[in-house]
């Protein structure tokens with residue numbers, strides 16, 4: 001078993017020969033080593049108690065590959081950002097077209113996403129592009145909605161959050177997952193309306209939902225989409241380990 005360059009994740013070969021990426025997290029509160037699957041995202045996570053060596057944790061993981069494969073089979077396969085892959089972007093899917101180049105440059109051309117970058121950097125280049133686009137789209141939308149509401153927001157940050165699509169802090173700062181830019185535009189519209197509405201209503205009361213309704217025409221449709229299909233957005237852009245990093249026996 002080998003580790004990827006990141007110290008916070010490792011790859012493991014499953015009984016079928018497939019490779020799984022497992023995140024490694026240290027927890028001072030954990031009593032024993034645990035392997036778990038995050039509901040929704042299907043991300044495997046190995047939790048190590050403070051004192052346990054990573055080597056022992058990895059050995060534990062190696063013993064649990066049958067269990068891991070069985071559990072992961074319930075989740076759809078990850079979709080990497082690579083040449084020829086069709087990826088969602090608001091209301092129109094794009095096909096990734098890779099061009100070899102020393103410097104990354106990503107742009108839309110018709111229904112293609114042209115990714116000029118070294119092969120090893122495609123995934124990062126595409127994700128950076130999504131983040132920038134998410135920043136532009138969400139900021140534009142948040143500005144409009146906070147203007148309608150008459151309450152300005154503080155800072156707006158784009159993150160790669162696993163458990164929530166957006167949040168609004170007590171200080172009025174807004175946070176969003178870049179992945180929402182892969183959802184239809186009415187979903188993004190609803191999510192931004194939801195967080196902006198929290199600028200005046202820090203709860204989910206009837207008056208909160210009335211504000212959301214006023215700020216987003218298709219809020220119910222957007223809300224349902226996130227509930228039913230939101231987890232699928234976590235499939236995209238998972239970096240597959242390089243071949244030389246794979247386990248060999």
Ligand SMILES: [Zn+2]
Pocket residue numbers: 194198203204
């Ligand atoms: Zn909320």
